[in-house]
Amino acid sequence: ALLVLILAVFIAAFILLVVGAIYFDFSNSEIPLGVDQPVKLRIVHSILIGTAVLGKILEKLGLCSQLGFTRYMRRGKKLGEDPKLFMKDLQFGKVPVRIYQPRAPSAGRRRGVLYFHGGGWMFGSINAYETVCRYIARESESVVVSVEYRLAPEHTYPAQYEDCLTATTHFMKTAEDYGVDPAHIIISGDSAGGNLAAAVCQTLVSRPDLPKVHAQILIYPCLQAIDFDLPSYQQNCGVPILFRERMAFYVLQYLKGDASFLEDVLEGSHMPVDVKLKFRKWLSADNILKEFKVRGYKPKVPIECSNEVYEAVKKFCEPAFSPLLAEDAVVRQLPESFILTCEYDVLRDDALLYKKRLEDGGVPVTWYHIENGFHGIISLFDNGRLSFPAGKKGLDNIVNFLRSL
Structure with a gap:
């Protein structure tokens, strides 16, 4: 009983x-x-x-x-055999990766795609992105390398970035061992992984010892941690599955392994006014088209911050953390880019601002905007009864871009 x-x-x-x-x-x-x-x-x-x-x-x-x-x-789970793909878990440097290679014979070397998963630098794994990476490898007939970088809060910035850079440089040097043309390597990622992809691409601009990156694919990336009051943050602050407050929480966990100063970040008092003015030419709602402000936008008056808070978070200003803040000389050298945004996503405007910077720098950009999309929709393209057709369309656009390269 x-x-x-x-x-x-x-x-x-x-x-x-x-x-x-x-x-x-x-x-x-x-x-x-x-x-x-x-x-x-x-x-x-x-x-x-x-x-x-x-x-x-x-x-x-x-x-x-x-x-x-x-x-x-x-965590997801490793799926069974795939009739169209060879799969193997390896280590590139000390970084675990899973490589997906099409079984069908190829007339020449294939393109290679590095994929950095999302999850706020705290979650996500190779297994969680099995479906996405298999789909990209199968449908684009590319060799895909999914990277298992270290996670926050146990490992803080720049550990995740360093792991992705290590895996990328290793793959570039050994690409031919996997039937990949070193001149056709694409760096990609979604959300936090999009941040890492953008940062790695910028770093490789100054690596003449390595092949040039052929293209980058940024899927609703987080590209800055200075301004959490852009139109998309205001319009979508409570839209699942990524709230405005949660995004601020993630960047703090990535930076220093805890969420102290969360309120300062949310109210915009974590950065001195002169620092905000310095980056205003790149990071401003003025650079966002009016059509993305019609759902509501109220400019916020800059407020002063304390030295203690700024000292704790000043690495937010480093391009390896906030790729949107890279110098023009770096941006101009970036490869052809594909950027995917979602209308109902707090990170929409990060990507729109970066798109403008790339275009202003003469970089060819293919942009796909999911009008009815929300953050994380690509990962839910094939999620049983909880699948989203708009996510499938987005992923198919990524595949089409890859096939066009």
């Missing part, structure tokens, strides 16, 4: 947890009318919230950490 009672209490607690997660989702988020599959997005977000809440409960009970539980639930 006691066992039945304990089980009943556990089930009741679980139901309350689910109901609480759904209530939290409804009360703290906003799903715009124009978004793709709004009910599915609500379900996906409720699952993510429920996982986080359950992780917190388990942490309070001393069973595991919330971070460890959330990573476990999001």
Whole structure:
């Protein structure tokens, strides 16, 4: 009887947890009318919230950490054999990678694609991106290298960037061993991985000892941590699956392994006014087309910051952390680029501002904007009953770009 009672209490607690997660989702988020599959997005977000809440409960009970539980639930799994691909787990330097090679014979060497996964520099893995990387390799007939970089908060900036740079340089030097043309290597990534891809591409501009990067693919990338009040941050601050506050939390975890000074970052008091003015030519809502402000935008008056806060976060200004802030001389040398943005995404304007910088520097840019898209939609292109057709269209545009190179 006691066992039945304990089980009943556990089930009741679980139901309350689910109901609480759904209530939290409804009360703290906003799903715009124009978004793709709004009910599915609500379900996906409720699952993510429920996982986080359950992780917190388990942490309070001393069973595991919330971070460890959330990573476990999001880890994905290595899928079985693929009739069209050879797959192998390797180490490039000391960095784990998974390589996907088309089985079909090729007349010449193939293009190679490095892929850096998203997840706020804290989550994500090779396994979590199996479906995406397999699809790119199969459909574009490219060799894809998925990189398992170290994660925050255990490893902070620049560890993730260094791992991606190490894996990239190793692949460039050994490309022919995998049937890849060293002159046709593309660097890509989504979200935090898009940040890493942009940073690595900029670094390789000054590496004459290596082949030139052929192209970069940036999928809703985070490209700066100076201004969290751009139009897209204001318009989409509560749109799943990436809230404005969560983005600020992630950049702080990446930088220093904790979220102290979160409020300063959100209110914009983490950077001195003179620093903001210095970067204004590249980082300003004035550089964003009016059509992206119609859903609402209120310019914010700059406020002063304390030296203590600035000293703690001043590395936000380094181009390896905020690629949008790179010098013109670097931007002009970047390779042909593909940029994907989503309308209902706080990071939309980071990418739009970088697109403008690339175009102003004479770099060819292919831009695909998912009008009904939200952050993370590409990863959900083939997610069973919770799949999003707009994500599939976005991924197909990436494949078409690769095939055109």
